[in-house]
Amino acid sequence: MKRLQVAVATLAAVASGAIGAATIFRCGNEYSDVACTHATSLVVAGAVTPEQRAEARDVARREKTLAAEMTRDRREQEALAKPALAGSLSAPRAAAASAPAAKKHAKKHDKKATIDEERDFVAAVPKAKKSGS
Secondary structure, three states: OHHHHHHHHHHHHHHHHHHHOOEEEEEOOEEEOOOOOOOEEEEOOOOOOHHHHHHHHHHHHHHHHHHHHHHHHHHHHHHHOOOOOOOOOOOOHHHHHHOOOOOOOOOOOOHHHOOOOOOOOOOOOOOOOOOOO
């Protein structure tokens, strides 16, 4: 009901403006129905023909149909899309565990200086040299 009232009010405003204002004046960068000292007059085009209204309604109907089709297609695509899984920047543990481990040769290190494989870096302080005085 409210849409109908708005449409009727808009139609009445457009119709009354088209009947009363046949000439529009340009004064600098402003447009008015009152002439100024250096006004340029512009001829207002006539009313919209019934053919133009029909064509505009056809265009609006086609665009509405196309919009509904595009919405339906988008929703179908969204339904088919699989949600993204949680990600991580580190290497997956399962892939590292399943790869065959290369055999390493044991290095001769002091037992205190063994590096834990869980840590990346371990700093070791070298023993102080015995001074021979």
